[in-house]
Amino acid sequence: STTTTTTTPTVTPDPEPAAVTGTPYANHGKLHVYGAYLYDSHNKKMQLYGMSTHGLNFGSDFSRYVNRQALADLRDKWNTNCIRLVLYPRDYKGYCNGGNQAELKNLMKTGINLATELGMYVLVDWHVHNYNPQETQSQAITFLQEIASQYASYGNVLYEICNEPTGALWDSAIKPYAQAVIPAIRKYAKDAVVIVGTNTWSQDVEGPLASPLPASSYGNVMYTFHFYANTHTDTFRTRVENVIKAGLPIFITEFGTCDASGNGGFNKGESEKWFQLIKNYNISHMNWSLCNKGETASAIKSSVSKTSGWTISDLTESGLLIYNHFRSLER
Numbered sequence: 001s002t003t004t005t006t007t008t009p010t011v012t013p014d015p016e017p018a019a020v021t022g023t024p025y026a027n028h029g030k031l032h033v034y035g036a037y038l039y040d041s042h043n044k045k046m047q048l049y050g051m052s053t054h055g056l057n058f059g060s061d062f063s064r065y066v067n068r069q070a071l072a073d074l075r076d077k078w079n080t081n082c083i084r085l086v087l088y089p090r091d092y093k094g095y096c097n098g099g100n101q102a103e104l105k106n107l108m109k110t111g112i113n114l115a116t117e118l119g120m121y122v123l124v125d126w127h128v129h130n131y132n133p134q135e136t137q138s139q140a141i142t143f144l145q146e147i148a149s150q151y152a153s154y155g156n157v158l159y160e161i162c163n164e165p166t167g168a169l170w171d172s173a174i175k176p177y178a179q180a181v182i183p184a185i186r187k188y189a190k191d192a193v194v195i196v197g198t199n200t201w202s203q204d205v206e207g208p209l210a211s212p213l214p215a216s217s218y219g220n221v222m223y224t225f226h227f228y229a230n231t232h233t234d235t236f237r238t239r240v241e242n243v244i245k246a247g248l249p250i251f252i253t254e255f256g257t258c259d260a261s262g263n264g265g266f267n268k269g270e271s272e273k274w275f276q277l278i279k280n281y282n283i284s285h286m287n288w289s290l291c292n293k294g295e296t297a298s299a300i301k302s303s304v305s306k307t308s309g310w311t312i313s314d315l316t317e318s319g320l321l322i323y324n325h326f327r328s329l330e331r
């Protein structure tokens, strides 16, 4: 249902942080969406990019990367301007699946605070994965509204309200979900950028193109597309290009250099074809994932336990490709 009763959090919003000189946020400020593109506060086209964490709910092997030195390295050595903080509502110890809610909320806030202190942008990702986002709608509202109430004036915080809806039609499921969740966020964070997932693991971007959220009441909204380079090739690039040309603002909040399973099929050539499209259209993009799990998508070798200060030889083939790609971009 689209009518959800919510309680108003009593949190006093944190004051807007002072921008640290020379950081991405100091240089670009609050972002906004116009037509198919994201712009900075100087009205220059803006591209956010960086690493996605793995699931913060999956335990300290994954959440330990949310630390100051790791984020500083991602900013200064990897040349990135954004970090994506991933919280699964379901899956293992997810926020609505037995996870310690206070701890998980704290982890998210720690990540937001660190990113803010370092002048980086941050995606707060409600990581719906493989189902209709309406199934966790009321918890999404409560969680995201609390974050938005505390960080109401933080221009560096973006809200990703559902990672990858699946089996959820745009018109009858995802759009009404967005129409329930976005106002809860906007009650506090009035003009924060919000990113809405699309059906079929965030591939069906034609849904919102045919029936976008009305711009009059839903400004600063973008729509999600995800690719895994060994699975999604030319036909997907054509689809993305077509919707952008038709005016749909796309944010690639997750991509992998390998198979969609996250394991196997590292594909440099197809990844580079995506990087070219990304460059042509200034598309924001976040890589899965910053961890050392023994799967192809991980950026850190499984033998490496450091949580910051990685050297080239600590990176997997995926990590190295991504590191070099990010360093070639203009932050």
Ligand code: IDC
Residues within 6 Å of the ligand: 091, 129, 163, 164, 201, 226, 228, 254, 260, 261, 262, 263, 288, 293, 295, 297
């Ligand atoms: C995968 C992880 C894997 C984990 C699984 C749990 O790589 O370690 O066991 O989730 O659900 C996505 C999802 C992302 C997936 C990733 C790879 O957003 O959660 O992570 N993927 O399968 N979409 C396409 C691929």
